[in-house]
Amino acid sequence: xxxxxxxxxxxxxxxxxxxxxxxxxxxxxxxxxxxxxxxxxxxxxxxxxxxxxxxxxxxxxxxxxxxxxxxxxxxxxxxxxxxxxxxxxxxxxxxxxxxxxxxxxxxxxxxxxxxxxxxxxxxxxxxxxxxxxxxxxxxxxxxxxxxxxxxxxxxxxxxxxxxxxxxxxxxxxxxxxxxxxxxxxxxxxxxxxxxxxxxxxxxxxxxxxxxxxxxxxxxxxxxxxxxxxxxxxxxxxxxxxxxxxxxxxxxxxxxxxxxxxxxxxxxxxxxxxxxxxxxxxxxxxxxxxxxxxxxxxxxxxxxxxxxxxxxxxxxxxxxxxxxxxxxxxxxxxxxxxxxxxxxxxxxxxxxxxxxxxxxxxxxxxxxxxxxxxxxxxxxxxxxxxxxx
Numbered sequence: 001x002x003x004x005x006x007x008x009x010x011x012x013x014x015x016x017x018x019x020x021x022x023x024x025x026x027x028x029x030x031x032x033x034x035x036x037x038x039x040x041x042x043x044x045x046x047x048x049x050x051x052x053x054x055x056x057x058x059x060x061x062x063x064x065x066x067x068x069x070x071x072x073x074x075x076x077x078x079x080x081x082x083x084x085x086x087x088x089x090x091x092x093x094x095x096x097x098x099x100x101x102x103x104x105x106x107x108x109x110x111x112x113x114x115x116x117x118x119x120x121x122x123x124x125x126x127x128x129x130x131x132x133x134x135x136x137x138x139x140x141x142x143x144x145x146x147x148x149x150x151x152x153x154x155x156x157x158x159x160x161x162x163x164x165x166x167x168x169x170x171x172x173x174x175x176x177x178x179x180x181x182x183x184x185x186x187x188x189x190x191x192x193x194x195x196x197x198x199x200x201x202x203x204x205x206x207x208x209x210x211x212x213x214x215x216x217x218x219x220x221x222x223x224x225x226x227x228x229x230x231x232x233x234x235x236x237x238x239x240x241x242x243x244x245x246x247x248x249x250x251x252x253x254x255x256x257x258x259x260x261x262x263x264x265x266x267x268x269x270x271x272x273x274x275x276x277x278x279x280x281x282x283x284x285x286x287x288x289x290x291x292x293x294x295x296x297x298x299x300x301x302x303x304x305x306x307x308x309x310x311x312x313x314x315x316x317x318x319x320x321x322x323x324x325x326x327x328x329x330x331x332x333x334x335x336x337x338x339x340x341x342x343x344x345x346x347x348x349x350x351x352x353x354x355x356x357x358x359x360x361x362x363x364x365x366x367x368x369x370x371x372x373x374x375x376x377x378x379x380x381x382x383x384x385x386x387x388x
Contacts, residue, residue: 007134016126016352019340023350034377036365037350039175041241041323043296046289049240049278056277063273067264069096069249070276076283077249084207085218087232093257095264096279098271100205100235100248105131106267107201107231107250108167110259112137116166121152122358123326125175125203129358137166141358146317146328150177154188161192167199170219173206176357176364177326178319180210183217190219190226200230205248206322208239208290211298214320220251228253238322239290240282245275297323300367300374307378311385323368326354330361332388339363342388347380 019037026033068074074091081087097103104127112118114136120128122141129139142160144150157168170189172181181189193200202219210216220230235248250260264270301318304325308316315328329339336353340363343349354362365381367374 007136010133011130014126014356016356019344019350019352023344026344026348031348033344033348033350034373034380035350035369036367036374036377036381037352038366038368039324040243040368041238041293042369043241043289043293045241045245045278046282046286048285049242049282052281052285053245053274053278057274061274061277065270065273065276067268067270068094068261069271070273070280073276073280073283074249076280077251080283081218081232081251085232086221087218087227087251089251093254094249094251095257095260096247096249096271096276097264098248098268099246100203100233100237101127102268103233103235103248103250104128104169104201104203105134106260106263107233107252107256108132108135108137109263110256111199111231112166115164117162117164119157119160119165119168121150121156121170123150123176123354123362124169124358125171126356128169138164140165143358146315146326149317149320150174150179150326151181151185152189153185154192157189158192161196161198165196165198167201168193169201169203171203171206173204173210173216173319173321175206175322176324176352176354177317178322178324180214180216180320183215183222186217186219187222190222193229194223194225198229200226201233202230203233205233205235206238207234209294209297209323210321211294211301212320216321231256236279236282239293241289241293242278242282245272245278247271247275247279297367300371303371304365304367304374304378307382311382313385323366325365325367326357326359327363327365328361329354329363332385334388336360336363343381343384347384349377349380349384351381 074094112135116137118132132139231252236242305318313331340353352364
């Protein structure tokens with residue numbers, strides 16, 4: 001008898017986590033591994049946020065909260081969405097989850113039925129397709145190109161649609177490419193979604209990490225019609241360096257939000273209580289950390305771009321957001337898994353193979369690490385490229 005669900009049996013392990021874990025194991029054996037694979041800020045959570053959680057814990061914040069989160073946290077999220085994104089929500093439309101990843105999954109679970117198609121621009125964040133499949137849906141990939149800053153156009157979107165298309169997932173700023181969609185580009189895509197009555201998940205977890213004169217725009221803010229079709233996902237991991245706190249949230253139209261709540265009722269119950277008090281402080285306290293972190297990452301981004309652009313046999317664009325470079329390695333003549341394996345085993349550099357994101361001719365490196373680590377890692381990468 002086969003005991004494993006059909007939905008689960010076809011899942012593949014997360015290659016981003018696999019690379020990170022292998023690099024950690026090598027470091028534990030004493031090997032001098034340079035980690036450029038990680039997807040979390042190297043900066044510590046601000047002290048005021050940590051202190052708020054500590055105070056809450058000391059004051060007995062160890063019991064259940066409403067499954068969708070503390071009312072005062074949901075109100076702080078509503079205030080943030082209005083202040084930063086021009087979005088009006090009430091607290092019943094907000095669900096606080098144990099990370100942005102569960103928030104995405106809850107949104108899919110609430111809306112996707114077996115046979116529904118979900119359009120996902122590729123490269124894509126590694127877990128989107130698996131989440132869709134776990135809901136019985138079918139991921140439909142739209143290939144994007146470096147020459148177009150890895151963006152899906154409205155025309156691409158329209159060409160990928162079928163009568164079974166239920167949703168599109170957009171990420172801006174984007175992981176793994178760092179691209180940021182402009183308001184004009186979002187309006188063009190959004191108009192098609194409105195015309196065809198297609199739902200949108202707008203994953204905005206890297207919202208605060210945009211560079212130069214780039215502006216982040218929330219899809220749901222562009223029209224009342226798009227507001228009613230869009231589930232906005234955000235969280236605290238990237239903007240406030242709170243990855244281990246596991247806190248994210250969704251903001252959804254009321255008729256969808258009530259089903260997201262039901263899913264949370266029957267699965268996670270609620271995000272960790274005292275961590276939610278830290279999140280309240282993150283949203284309502286001093287925001288200097290965000291600008292300081294963005295300034296630091298912008299400096300590193302420019303350093304990494306200058307180094308990569310001077311290397312032979314690879315192609316790279318300067319990302320407008322997040323903290324990644326997606327490097328075209330076609331001219332090196334090997335698949336991304338083989339390339340990353342050689343980099344790690346022979347040169348002790350951890351990078352993520354592009355196949356994890358749907359592109360086998362690229363690798364992703366992160367610059368959310370110190371300048372010294374970046375310099376050493378790029379020196380080794382350049383040595384590898386010149387020898388291969």
